[in-house]
Amino acid sequence: MANIGIVIPAAGQGKRMRAGCNKQFLVLMGQPILAHTIRVFEESNFVSEIVIVGAEGDISVIKELVYHQGFQKVAAVCKGGVLRQDSVRAGVRALSPAIQRIVVHDGARPLLTLQAFNQFLEETQEYPAAIMGVSIKDTVKRVNLAGNVLETLPREDLRSVQTPQVFDRGILEVAHYQAVSAGYYGTDDASLLEWMGYPVQMVEGMQENIKVTTPEDLWLAERILAMRES
Ligand SMILES: Nc1ccn([C@@H]2O[C@H](COP(=O)(O)OP(=O)(O)OP(=O)(O)O)[C@@H](O)[C@H]2O)c(=O)n1
């Protein structure tokens, strides 16, 4: 289970956060969101290498953050692409050839705990592709463009998907290559394997592992961290 490589896509624009800067630099309990995200992997004994993917204009700031925080496992900070999928593809390319098992984790998910991450690795070690997800709490309906309700979906069959997502390197590379060649884009990496007809295992995640997407998520994340520290 050792020698795992981490790709952290952090090159988004954070449009829904409306912060006017890369949301991953916003401060949460005194530390940038991205620093919280990286720290879990820096501290995991199973991880040997971390690649961070940033927007072109953020690369030097991210390198400074890495230096300032004293992170030792960050092997590269590379330039991302237009869509998340492009950024992950760039990150995978930047990992050294010795890495054969890859975890992808959003830069904007700073609340994953070391314990949950290590447990995820243990539970998924036999699967070439596995992801974290949580049960849906609300009733979920499908609607048309006019807002007419078409159906109520069976909630027990649904999961809200998170990162980390773990993959054998070979299959992740093939999936990214085939998807980009065919012009297929998915909102997570597992969807590329699903598109190829490849099995993906779901394991139970943690409700607290939210993605900081809109301003109220920052408020919530701050409170969750404060609770953990009290
Ligand atoms: N071209 C992109 C788009 C997204 N991401 C990263 O993918 C993660 C999940 O994306 P999301 O939270 O949706 O971030 P943004 O795309 O930045 O958000 P928005 O859609 O509001 O602009 C984030 O860590 C984001 O930085 C990335 O690396 N490259």
Ligand SMILES: C[C@](O)(CO)[C@H](O)COP(=O)(O)O
């Ligand atoms: C990968 C992801 O975090 C799983 O929930 C999510 O799909 C990324 O979302 P985005 O907002 O489309 O980048």
